[in-house]
Amino acid sequence: MLGRAYSIFDTAIGRCGIAWSQSGIVGVQLPEAREIDTRRRLFQLYPEARETRPTPNVDVAIEGIVALLRGEAADLADITLDMSGIHAFDQRTYQVTRRIPRGQTVTYSEIASRMGTPSSVRPVTQAIGRNPFVVIVPCHRVLEAGSYTDKMSAHGGLISKRRLLSIEGTGSPASKTLLDVLLPVAPPRLPH
Structure with missing residues (x-):
């Protein structure tokens, strides 16, 4: 995979988005009023990202986010984040x-x-x-x-x-x- 990618996924509070690079997660988007608005926000934040299937690290992040938003205990401490470009x-x-x-x-x-x-x-x-x-x-x-x-x-x-x-x-x-x-x-x- 080259560049950044994103995926939309279901949670107990609505359709969330997640974006990632080869180095790790670059962002999470909680649901907007409509899924199209969530997608639009992801596009504004990560215009170069393309929708694709999640990598194993991203799957783990999605599973943890889904569990947490269902009210379950979820340990997200081992999720790899891509903080390049962050002060x-x-x-x-x-x-x-x-x-x-x-x-x-x-x-x-x-x-x-x-x-x-x-x-x-x-x-x-x-x-x-x-x-x-x-x-x-x-x-x-x-x-x-x-x-x-x-x-x-x-x-x-x-x-x-x-x-x-x-x-x-x-x-x-x-x-x-x-x-x-x-x-x-x-x-x-x-x-x-």
């Missing part, structure tokens, strides 16, 4: 974000601290907003401290963080108090 700071942000366990959330500030750059909350927030690997890099598990806004990622289609967290059984983030967000009962601990 080094964003890559580090995605590596840290990828370690957030299912059922747990952290704040942008916590991600910045875990990266060893506690003053970089704004760049972390921007990197999360650009995350092309939605679900595989679980940006929906990263929330604002003290408030919860029902944001959708750039590649999130019509699916919000709130809905993804609900599917994972995290509970309703909207019902969390400020103390719940700042002092979770079992704070996640990730290696630095």
Whole structure:
């Protein structure tokens, strides 16, 4: 296979898309209102990609995404990502974000601290907003401290963080108090 390719696949929340290169996954697209809109978004993001059958790595990614969107536990940690062309700071942000366990959330500030750059909350927030690997890099598990806004990622289609967290059984983030967000009962601990 030369260049990039993509595939559309069924999930419990609608038809998703995934794009890849020889080096790994380059992006995931959650469903738009209509499948044609999902395809259009993939074309805008990856105009050189051609629709084709998934490779074994992509099949594993699709199976994991499908399971996760069905509410099942799925380990997506071994999915190979192609981060060529992604700024080094964003890559580090995605590596840290990828370690957030299912059922747990952290704040942008916590991600910045875990990266060893506690003053970089704004760049972390921007990197999360650009995350092309939605679900595989679980940006929906990263929330604002003290408030919860029902944001959708750039590649999130019509699916919000709130809905993804609900599917994972995290509970309703909207019902969390400020103390719940700042002092979770079992704070996640990730290696630095």
